[in-house]
Amino acid sequence: MRKFLMSTAAVAALFAAPMPMAHADESVEVLHWWTSGGEAAALDVLKKNLEAQGVTWKDMPVAGGGGEAAMTALRARVTAGDPPTAVQALGFDITDWANQGVVGDLGEVADKEGWDKVVPAALQNFAKHDGKWIAAPVNVHSTNWVWINKKALDAAGGKAPESWDELIVVLDKMKANGISPLGHGGQAWQDATIFDAVVLSLGTDFYKQSMIDLDPAALGSDKMVEAFDRMAKLKTYVDKDFSGRDWNLASAMVIEGKAGMQMMGDWAKGEFLKAGQKPGSDFVCIRFPGTQGAVTFNSDMFMMFKVGDDKKKAQLQMAADIEDPAFQSSFNVVKGSVPARTDVPDTAFDDCGKKGIKDLAEASAAGKVFGSMAHGYAAPAAVKNALYDVVTRHFNGEIDSKAAAAALVEAVAAAKG
Amino acid sequence: MADLTTTAPRAVTNPRATMQDLLPKLVLAPSFAVILIFVYGFIIFTAFLSFSGSKLLPDFSTWVGFGNYVRLFNHPNWITALKNLAIFSVLYIVVCSAIGLALAIFLDQKIRGEGFLRPIYLYPMALSFIVTGVAWKWFLDPGIGLEHVMQSWGWESFSFRWIKDGKMAIYTIVIAAVWQSSGFVMAMFLAGLRGVDNEIIKAAQIDGASTLTIYRRIIIPLMRPVFLSAFVVLAHLAIKSYDLVVAMTDGGPGTATWTPALFMQKFTFGRNEMGMGAASAIIMMMMIFTIIVPYLYSELGGKKK
Numbered sequence: 001m002r003k004f005l006m007s008t009a010a011v012a013a014l015f016a017a018p019m020p021m022a023h024a025d026e027s028v029e030v031l032h033w034w035t036s037g038g039e040a041a042a043l044d045v046l047k048k049n050l051e052a053q054g055v056t057w058k059d060m061p062v063a064g065g066g067g068e069a070a071m072t073a074l075r076a077r078v079t080a081g082d083p084p085t086a087v088q089a090l091g092f093d094i095t096d097w098a099n100q101g102v103v104g105d106l107g108e109v110a111d112k113e114g115w116d117k118v119v120p121a122a123l124q125n126f127a128k129h130d131g132k133w134i135a136a137p138v139n140v141h142s143t144n145w146v147w148i149n150k151k152a153l154d155a156a157g158g159k160a161p162e163s164w165d166e167l168i169v170v171l172d173k174m175k176a177n178g179i180s181p182l183g184h185g186g187q188a189w190q191d192a193t194i195f196d197a198v199v200l201s202l203g204t205d206f207y208k209q210s211m212i213d214l215d216p217a218a219l220g221s222d223k224m225v226e227a228f229d230r231m232a233k234l235k236t237y238v239d240k241d242f243s244g245r246d247w248n249l250a251s252a253m254v255i256e257g258k259a260g261m262q263m264m265g266d267w268a269k270g271e272f273l274k275a276g277q278k279p280g281s282d283f284v285c286i287r288f289p290g291t292q293g294a295v296t297f298n299s300d301m302f303m304m305f306k307v308g309d310d311k312k313k314a315q316l317q318m319a320a321d322i323e324d325p326a327f328q329s330s331f332n333v334v335k336g337s338v339p340a341r342t343d344v345p346d347t348a349f350d351d352c353g354k355k356g357i358k359d360l361a362e363a364s365a366a367g368k369v370f371g372s373m374a375h376g377y378a379a380p381a382a383v384k385n386a387l388y389d390v391v392t393r394h395f396n397g398e399i400d401s402k403a404a405a406a407a408l409v410e411a412v413a414a415a416k417g
Numbered sequence: 418m419a420d421l422t423t424t425a426p427r428a429v430t431n432p433r434a435t436m437q438d439l440l441p442k443l444v445l446a447p448s449f450a451v452i453l454i455f456v457y458g459f460i461i462f463t464a465f466l467s468f469s470g471s472k473l474l475p476d477f478s479t480w481v482g483f484g485n486y487v488r489l490f491n492h493p494n495w496i497t498a499l500k501n502l503a504i505f506s507v508l509y510i511v512v513c514s515a516i517g518l519a520l521a522i523f524l525d526q527k528i529r530g531e532g533f534l535r536p537i538y539l540y541p542m543a544l545s546f547i548v549t550g551v552a553w554k555w556f557l558d559p560g561i562g563l564e565h566v567m568q569s570w571g572w573e574s575f576s577f578r579w580i581k582d583g584k585m586a587i588y589t590i591v592i593a594a595v596w597q598s599s600g601f602v603m604a605m606f607l608a609g610l611r612g613v614d615n616e617i618i619k620a621a622q623i624d625g626a627s628t629l630t631i632y633r634r635i636i637i638p639l640m641r642p643v644f645l646s647a648f649v650v651l652a653h654l655a656i657k658s659y660d661l662v663v664a665m666t667d668g669g670p671g672t673a674t675w676t677p678a679l680f681m682q683k684f685t686f687g688r689n690e691m692g693m694g695a696a697s698a699i700i701m702m703m704m705i706f707t708i709i710v711p712y713l714y715s716e717l718g719g720k721k722k
Binding site (some may be wrong): 186 | 472473474475486490492493494554558560578580581583623666667669670671672673682686687688689690
């Protein structure tokens with residue numbers, strides 16, 4: 001028996017041994033979940049840049065929206081002691097990995113190119129760990145956007161709402177006009193995306209206390225009950241088949257004029273542009289009423305893992321290429337987001353993109369850039385998902401607003417424990 | 418494995434017999450070792466994990482005792498998952514067995530075209546639960562599926578929107594699962610029916626028993642082992658149910674259709690709560706063992722003598 005086990009181990013070792021040697025040349029292995037059309041095209045730009053510099057790109061795509069499958073694949077790779085060079089990652093996932101002590105150090109290239117000065121401070125909280133650059137941010141998505149069908153808005157008075165009350169007036173008119181006012185998909189993260197904006201509309205301080213500091217007093221406050229009441233109000237404007245719908249189908253409803261507006265991050269813009277719509281004339285982009293001046297963001301970053309010296313050079317090259325202003329511009333024009341550095345000219349962007357860049361700069365100067373709870377930039381995954389549970393249960397009418405606020409306090413406390 | 422050495426002396430007297438003795442053990446050894454490590458080894462590993470404070474990656478430096486189990490049973494989603502499991506497994510097992518038995522009895526009436534009908538009923542089993550889930554999700558979706566079609570055919574008041582209703586959604590999963598599995602249960606029962614001794618049935622007929630009585634008093638009681646097998650197969654499928662739920666509702670609307678397996682996956686890999694995920698996996702394993710162990714005992718225990 002023992003002999004058998006030993007020989008099996010020997011055979012397994014034989015198979016395993018040649019693998020690390022196979023890619024000793026200059027290459028980067030990149031784990032990501034950008035597999036859909038626009039995203040893949042955007043990433044292709046980076047790949048071509050690197051290949052022009054003699055670095056081979058080993059693609060390791062793991063499809064699946066929020067990257068959950070990719071993170072599972074990553075776990076296996078890291079546990080096996082063979083992490084990829086770079087991994088697309090979000091928010092607290094980066095911090096969690098950094099705490100495991102498996103990430104690399106980009107200090108060399110970051111110092112040389114002065115990232116400290118050009119990357120917004122809110123992003124640095126995640127891209128740096130213990131003062132070391134560990135990830136290269138690709139973009140900044142802001143999530144407190146509303147995308148409105150221009151025709152539907154004109155029929156409902158033509159003025160884009162700037163406050164909660166104005167929003168309700170417009171939604172009511174759209175309802176009276178016989179369309180479903182709010183295009184929405186009933187998935188937990190989409191409910192939470194709206195919830196982010198609703199909480200932010202009740203005050204930036206309130207957002208910070210409740211979503212970022214996770215202060216139990218704020219989470220259970222009357223204001224939180226009001227936030228849930230607003231969610232319940234918004235629920236009355238979605239059509240009855242909303243449950244389970246993907247976000248891009250909800251965008252399609254707005255594009256086709258079946259729905260009036262969608263509250264979604266700026267990736268939704270890609271859907272409008274793909275359908276040949278023009279910002280300003282076919283659709284209107286505004287900040288969620290009452291949140292102009294503040295931004296809730298999420299940012300795609302490439303987290304760099306500890307690699308052998310033979311791969312270090314290629315890794316730094318890739319990081320430098322990501323932060324290259326020309327790449328930042330061309331990538332983000334395609335992706336719908338805005339550049340992760342503040343010194344990129346906005347000339348190539350459309351009106352919504354220009355507004356996004358301006359808003360971010362303003363909010364950044366005023367210290368009103370906050371991590372999005374719904375997208376993992378306000379709290380770790382356990383807390384985020386605990387909030388998802390409460391928000392989605394409330395949105396689906398399982399609990400009322402008072403109970404939801406109370407459940408939120410409890411769920412967050414349990415998830416932190 | 419221990420008798421590998423004790424057989425050695427016999428090799429001198431009769432190498433061929435030794436070879437015959439040794440060969441089955443040699444052939445079995447690899448699979449035995451693999452199962453030992455990859456099934457039982459990892460069960461022990463998971464049990465250790467469930468007592469550790471593991472979050473993102475396995476972490477054996479902090480021990481929390483039964484902390485993960487306490488948090489598990491205080492978590493509303495786990496309670497929802499257990500309730501759903503109760504509803505799902507009871508309905509799934511009962512309805513599948515009833516439909517399977519009925520189909521088997523009807524097919525057993527020596528009807529024409531049995532060879533044609535049998536595969537039709539059995540066919541859903543050839544599909545993966547993901548395919549079944551996606552198909553039923555579309556079929557039951559009020560916007561594009563059954564309700565929409567009925568209304569466009571003129572039955573305006575027709576309404577069937579269980580899949581969008583948190584209270585009823587778990588029943589739509591039962592419907593899809595029953596559709597998938599009842600053909601398989603039918604095949605099991607059909608084999609059982611064919612195994613019943615014709616002489617007994619003839620004797621009963623001579624005694625004047627009606628067909629109904631023959632089924633009720635003779636055939637069905639004789640098929641007790643088949644019922645047991647069907648129960649075990651269906652019960653463990655129910656506890657493991659994951660892919661069907663993911664494809665149909667992904668736990669929604671809200672958290673209405675969470676099942677224990679979904680909970681395990683989401684907590685371990687999505688929420689970086691590996692300790693709690695492991696605890697839920699251990700609870701699921703205990704549920705399966707309470708079903709499988711008595712079954713194996715009753716099936717294998719008697720024959721060994």
